[in-house]
Amino acid sequence: MKRIALVKKQDTEIPTASTADIAFLLIIFFMLTTVFRSEFGLKITLPTAEATERIMKRRNVAHVWLDKAGRTSINDNLLDIPSVISIARDKISDNPDLIMVVRADKESEYGRVNDVLEALKEASALKITFATEFEYK
Amino acid sequence: MKLRQTEQKKTKIPTASMGDIAFLIIIFFMTTSIFSREKGLKIVLPEKGSEVKIKSENILTIAVNPQGEVLIKDKIVTVPELKDIVKTELATNPDLVIALRVSRTAPYKTMIDVFDELKLAKAEKISLVPVKEGS
Numbered sequence: 664m665k666r667i668a669l670v671k672k673q674d675t676e677i678p679t680a681s682t683a684d685i686a687f688l689l690i691i692f693f694m695l696t697t698v699f700r701s702e703f704g705l706k707i708t709l710p711t712a713e714a715t716e717r718i719m720k721r722r723n724v725a726h727v728w729l730d731k732a733g734r735t736s737i738n739d740n741l742l743d744i745p746s747v748i749s750i751a752r753d754k755i756s757d758n759p760d761l762i763m764v765v766r767a768d769k770e771s772e773y774g775r776v777n778d779v780l781e782a783l784k785e786a787s788a789l790k791i792t793f794a795t796e797f798e799y800k
Numbered sequence: 801m802k803l804r805q806t807e808q809k810k811t812k813i814p815t816a817s818m819g820d821i822a823f824l825i826i827i828f829f830m831t832t833s834i835f836s837r838e839k840g841l842k843i844v845l846p847e848k849g850s851e852v853k854i855k856s857e858n859i860l861t862i863a864v865n866p867q868g869e870v871l872i873k874d875k876i877v878t879v880p881e882l883k884d885i886v887k888t889e890l891a892t893n894p895d896l897v898i899a900l901r902v903s904r905t906a907p908y909k910t911m912i913d914v915f916d917e918l919k920l921a922k923a924e925k926i927s928l929v930p931v932k933e934g935s
Contacts, residue, residue, distance in 0.1 A: 683815065686822030693829030710912040714919035718838040764840060773864070773911050774904030777931050784845050792840040795912060 698722070702739045705730040710769035711798035718792060723760050726794075727751075727783075729767035733775050744782050751786035766794040841915055843926065860889055860898050861929075862914060866905040870914055879913045886921035901929040 705728040718724060727747065728736040735742050737750050754761055763783055767776050783791060862882070863871040870877055872885060890896055898918055902911045918926055 679819065682819035683822050686819050686826060689826050690822060690829060693826060693833055697829055697833040710909045712841055712912055712916035712919075714841060714916050715839050716842060718840070718842075724838055762842075764838060767908050769907070769909035769912070771908045772904060773902045773906045773908050774931065774933075776908055776911070777902070777904065777928075780845065780928065781930055784848050787847065789845040789847060790842075791845055792838075792842050793912060793915070794838075794840040795916075797839070798916075 702726065704728045704739070704766065705734060705736050705768075707731070707766060707768040708770070709766065709794055709796045712793075712795040713798045715795045715797050718762060718764070720760075720762075723758060724762050724764055725751075725754050726764050726766055727779055729765065729771055729775055729779060731768045731770045733771065735775070735779060744778050747779060747782040748786045751783050751788045755786060755788045760790075761788065762790045762792055763788045764792045764794050841912070841919060843915075843928070846927075854897050858893065858895050858897055860886070860896050862898060862900050862918075864900075864902040864906045864910050864914060866903045868907050868910040870910070879910075879917060882914060882917040883921045886918060886923055890921065890923060895925075896923075897925040897927055898923050899927045899929050902931065904931050904933070 704726060707728065707730050726737070728734075730736075735744070735747060737747065742750065751763065754763075765776065765779060767779075780791065783789075860872070865871065870879060870882065872882075877885065886898065900911070900914060900918070902914075915926070
């Protein structure tokens with residue numbers, strides 16, 4: 664007579680001992696990559712452009728905000744053109760590779776943007792980016 | 801007399817919930833992190849006092865008037881046409897410098913549209929002409 668082997672019920676278990684390690688690894692990644700939003704800026708709608716490029720180095724970026732009403736702001740302080748020059752000069756001396764991002768409302772007048780550009784030139788902040796949104800065709 | 805044997809206590813830190821705590825922190829960092837929102841059109845301004853003279857035949861002036869109309873050589877053109885015009889001009893003269901002269905009261909959006917077309921036409925030398933008050 665044949666003997667039928669008893670089918671043993673297998674105990675399936677997912678090894679969970681290392682999940683915490685994986686999780687902490689991910690935490691470290693996110694902690695290193697996170698930059699907390701440091702300013703609120705002005706309420707603006709950015710213009711759109713097809714040739715929009717990404718700036719990879721986020722830590723080398725400072726914003727100049729320009730809204731519809733013609734107000735200018737850096738670090739959440741409303742400024743006039745002469746103080747834009749002095750602040751931009753301070754920022755450039757702290758970090759010579761700084762890229763100034765001009766975030767201007769699409770409805771604003773070009774004259775204000777021109778004034779800010781002249782001020783940045785005066786402060787020798789020469790790397791400029793006009794902030795735009797991607798435009799899809 | 802019987803002495804009660806002191807039982808050795810086994811201390812253990814419960815680690816079962818460590819993963820859960822860690823994942824909670826991950827979720828926090830994921831929701832608060834902002835991934836590279838920085839994007840735009842790049843330009844490098846000339847240093848102050850480093851103005852160079854350019855031969856007038858090497859300059860193509862694109863003007864934007866207060867009404868937001870775009871003019872090349874005193875002719876009104878539409879923004880989508882610009883790319884091809886600039887491309888043909890660049891093909892005939894690779895040293896061409898494009899001077900963008902925008903009126904103070906022109907909308908910023910038009911300037912960006914023109915600038916975008918220049919970028920798409922692969923124009924490398926773009927100059928933004930500063931406009932003084934009243935001009």
